[in-house]
Amino acid sequence: MKLTVLVDNNTLIDRYFLAEPGLSFLIEDSGLKVLFDVGYSDIFITNARKMGINLLDIDYLVLSHGHLDHTWGLDPLVRHFTEARIEGLPQGSPGLVAHPLALRSKRMDGVGEIGSLLSREKLKEHFELRLSSPPLWLNENLVFLGEIPRRYVFEGRDALGDVLNAEGCEEPDLLFDDTALACKTRKGLVVITGCSHSGICNIIEYAKEVCREERVLDVIGGFHLLEPPEIQVQGTLEYLQNLKPECVHACHCTDLSSKIELAKVVNLKEVGVGLQLEYG
Numbered sequence: 001m002k003l004t005v006l007v008d009n010n011t012l013i014d015r016y017f018l019a020e021p022g023l024s025f026l027i028e029d030s031g032l033k034v035l036f037d038v039g040y041s042d043i044f045i046t047n048a049r050k051m052g053i054n055l056l057d058i059d060y061l062v063l064s065h066g067h068l069d070h071t072w073g074l075d076p077l078v079r080h081f082t083e084a085r086i087e088g089l090p091q092g093s094p095g096l097v098a099h100p101l102a103l104r105s106k107r108m109d110g111v112g113e114i115g116s117l118l119s120r121e122k123l124k125e126h127f128e129l130r131l132s133s134p135p136l137w138l139n140e141n142l143v144f145l146g147e148i149p150r151r152y153v154f155e156g157r158d159a160l161g162d163v164l165n166a167e168g169c170e171e172p173d174l175l176f177d178d179t180a181l182a183c184k185t186r187k188g189l190v191v192i193t194g195c196s197h198s199g200i201c202n203i204i205e206y207a208k209e210v211c212r213e214e215r216v217l218d219v220i221g222g223f224h225l226l227e228p229p230e231i232q233v234q235g236t237l238e239y240l241q242n243l244k245p246e247c248v249h250a251c252h253c254t255d256l257s258s259k260i261e262l263a264k265v266v267n268l269k270e271v272g273v274g275l276q277l278e279y280g
Helices: 043-050 074-086 200-211 230-243 256-262
Strands: 002-007 024-029 032-036 060-062 095-098 106-108 128-131 142-144 162-164 170-172 180-185 188-193 216-222 247-251 276-278
Touching: 002 043, 024 180, 043 074, 142 200, 180 200, 188 200, 200 216, 200 230, 230 256, 247 256
Parallel strands: 032 060, 060 095, 095 128, 188 216, 216 247
Antiparallel strands: 002 024, 002 276, 024 032, 106 162, 142 180, 162 170, 180 188
């Protein structure tokens, strides 16, 4: 499996790409191409083009959850495919995989809409929607985890803004749509997260359960550790210390203080746009 960072808050030194407070990864495994999140703008397309990566032949677009820093690149992606059709360029017909709640309107006081700008109905015109709460295997190695059970009391408990429920009424958004990918490799699991609103420990535990694998090789993505309470920091550190992953690539929504603490218990690696990781 190969993972390329197309969008992150940072870029690697001496690599001339664009960054923004968002996230987008390209995952390639056994001929399968998966675009995981699309960031906030169109820079994932610009960065991919500069890396010589073609996004017109992806098999799946997977959304980790519905927030703007992971979905507002949907509009540029739709335009990218539409313009390619106008020019007669070859392209695939990717499926869009997400939790059923990921495309609902999300709002925050004083800000307004912070969810996807494209509705489920609009996206259905461009992608084959595969909305799933249970896990969904994309191939024999790579699985979309679906809704994450919240087992640890120190994480995944706080609401962030409001979401429209099935009746069209606003209610506190506990981000039940927040999910992740897991990939089975010969040396253990690679867990790929967006923001980990559901809790990084909850996500890893569920990935182990779904994949029936106790070994974790790497965890890459946002850990949602932004000025976290002490109970969350200590719970996460104890969990990871016991887990003993070979390495950890915490990025995006993980602040400096949290990275310093993580580096005390795991082999923490740098992340930035342009990073490419390969796993056997």
